[in-house]
Amino acid sequence: MIKVTLREKPLKSDKLSLYLDYYPPITHPDTGKKTRREFLNLYIEKNPKTPEAKKQNKETLQMAKGVRSKREVQLRNREFGFKENVNISIDFLNFYKDIVTGYYNKGSKSQYNNWQSSYNHFEHFCSDKITTADLDSNFVKRYRNYLLNAEINRNLMEVKNLSRNTASTYFKHFIYVLREGYKEGFIEKDLAKNAEYIKEEETQREYLTEEELKKLWNTPIKKEVIKHMAMFSALSGLRFVDVRNLQWKNIYQDKHQGYYIQLREQKTNSTKNHPINETAYSILKMQNTNEGFVFRNIEYTQVSRPLKEWLTASGIKKKISFHNFRHSYATLQLANGTDIYTVSKLLGHKNVTTTQIYTKVLDKNKIEAANRIKLDLDGIS
Numbered sequence: 023m024i025k026v027t028l029r030e031k032p033l034k035s036d037k038l039s040l041y042l043d044y045y046p047p048i049t050h051p052d053t054g055k056k057t058r059r060e061f062l063n064l065y066i067e068k069n070p071k072t073p074e075a076k077k078q079n080k081e082t083l084q085m086a087k088g089v090r091s092k093r094e095v096q097l098r099n100r101e102f103g104f105k106e107n108v109n110i111s112i113d114f115l116n117f118y119k120d121i122v123t124g125y126y127n128k129g130s131k132s133q134y135n136n137w138q139s140s141y142n143h144f145e146h147f148c149s150d151k152i153t154t155a156d157l158d159s160n161f162v163k164r165y166r167n168y169l170l171n172a173e174i175n176r177n178l179m180e181v182k183n184l185s186r187n188t189a190s191t192y193f194k195h196f197i198y199v200l201r202e203g204y205k206e207g208f209i210e211k212d213l214a215k216n217a218e219y220i221k222e223e224e225t226q227r228e229y230l231t232e233e234e235l236k237k238l239w240n241t242p243i244k245k246e247v248i249k250h251m252a253m254f255s256a257l258s259g260l261r262f263v264d265v266r267n268l269q270w271k272n273i274y275q276d277k278h279q280g281y282y283i284q285l286r287e288q289k290t291n292s293t294k295n296h297p298i299n300e301t302a303y304s305i306l307k308m309q310n311t312n313e314g315f316v317f318r319n320i321e322y323t324q325v326s327r328p329l330k331e332w333l334t335a336s337g338i339k340k341k342i343s344f345h346n347f348r349h350s351y352a353t354l355q356l357a358n359g360t361d362i363y364t365v366s367k368l369l370g371h372k373n374v375t376t377t378q379i380y381t382k383v384l385d386k387n388k389i390e391a392a393n394r395i396k397l398d399l400d401g402i403s
Contacts, residue, residue, distance in 0.1 A: 024048070026094040028086055031061075032068065035126075040064040040086045042093060060093070062086055063124045063202075081116050088112060092207055112208050114152050118144060118199045140192035143172055143184075154208040162200070162217050169193050170220065190220040227379065228340045229353040230256065241336040245328045250305050251317055252329065252347045257302035259351035259368055260285075262325070262344050268316045273306065285370075294370070352380045 025045045030038040040062050047056040064086050066079040122141045125134040147168045169189040174182055184192070197217055203209040230238070235256055243249045251265050260268075264285060272284045274295075281303040283296045306316050325344055333342055340346075348369075355365045366377040 024094070024097045026090050026097065028090045030066075033065070036068050037065045038068055040066065040082070042090055044097075048097065062089055064120050065123050078116075078119075081113060082120060085112050085116065085120075089206065096207075112154050114154050114157060114199075114203065114208075115145060115148060117154070117203060117208065118196075121199055121202060136191065137195055140195040143169065143192055144196060154203055157200070157203075157209060157213060158211075159213060159216065162196075162213050165196060166193055166218065166220060185223075186220065187222045190222045193220045227349045227353075228342055228346050229350040230338070230340070230342065230346065232354065234336075234338055234340075235350065237338065238332065238336050241332060243328060243332040243335075245324070247309070247317055247320060248325055248328050249332065250308060251320065251325075252344060254302055254305045255344065255347035256350045256354075257305070258283075258296070258298050259348055259355075260296070261348055262322055266315075266317060266320060266322075268306075270311065270313050270316060273303075273316075275303075294367075296368070296370075349380070352377070356380055 027043040027045070029041055029043045031041060033039055042060040042062065044058050044060070047058045064082050066082050067075050070076045070079050118141055122134065122137045125137050144165070147165055169184060169192055170186070172184045172189065174184055197214045197219070200209065200214040200217075201212075204212045204214065235253065238249070239253060251262070254260070255262070255265055258265075260283075268283065273281070274284060275281045279295065279297060281298050281300065283298060284293070285296045286293045309316050309318075311318065322344070329342070329344060333340075352365055352369055355368065356362065360368075362377055362381065363374060365380070366374045369377060371377050
């Protein structure tokens with residue numbers, strides 16, 4: 023007879039990851055391989071000190087025990103040929119919160135902050151405890167409408183609504199949590215299946231020209247390393263997180279490929295050889311490091327203000343963030359004749375349709391069309 027035991031795995035962050043231990047092993051539904059472990063993406067603090075932390079631990083453990091009980095009944099019913107007949111209702115807010123915490127434990131600060139903000143809005147919408155049994159299609163529609171009209175307080179003088187694209191992202195997070203709840207068996211119906219997504223608005227993606235990049239290079243900045251990281255991004259197309267995590271052990275050079283980086287992208291989790299030119303490599307050599315991280319002790323929160331001051335000092339009036347240096351790489355590659363499929367591979371996009379947004383920024387056909395009509399007008403040279 024199958025036995026299911028709830029166990030804990032210590033993490034570096036002083037948290038414990040909860041998982042189920044199956045004996046004898048079961049066949050994993052996705053891989054078809056035998057396994058004894060099922061990690062629940064639920065976490066508790068190893069030594070909770072505050073009443074809130076102790077309460078959170080208790081609720082999470084209760085949830086995990088519910089999953090354990092459900093799994094055991096499912097497997098035993100399957101052994102004896104019975105149909106599943108167990109319904110478990112759990113605190114959906116707590117389930118959502120545990121998924122958010124999962125991003126914190128993965129070490130992705132930007133993703134965690136984004137998920138935390140989406141959770142805050144969902145918690146505000148609920149205003150009270152809600153269980154998985156309370157969820158239905160009408161609830162999903164009401165939350166969608168809430169996000170489209172939700173207010174954010176920038177400061178005491180100004181109140182604005184969430185941007186449509188932010189609302190779209192938060193709603194996608196909610197749909198993901200719904201799907202996870204359905205997969206775990208906490209939600210009886212697949213409410214995500216027929217949910218109407220919030221369509222994103224197209225945004226203008228600013229880029230820097232070759233001339234503007236040269237101007238920036240010649241403009242002083244308080245933190246020189248930020249200039250180097252930004253220019254390296256413009257020359258390589260790497261995201262900030264990939265630039266910050268770049269290590270010397272992943273940088274190679276040979277006569278066939280020149281300089282290249284063996285890169286595992288955090289966003290797509292794919293591994294590839296990413297070529298860079300000699301100018302980009304020269305920027306790396308300027309960091310006075312030869313092992314470990316190339317760029318040291320820089321977090322994204324340290325970048326925004328010096329970057330803005332740098333752009334202002336250069337006289338460039340475009341609204342530019344660090345990510346726009348990656349946009350510049352993509353746009354300039356297309357402008358200089360690189361085909362869209364190669365650009366897509368260089369950017370690490372899984373689908374070329376994602377790359378097509380850059381063709382709208384620099385539409386050569388429209389530019390050529392605009393210059394076909396030529397008139398010789400008196401007084402205009």
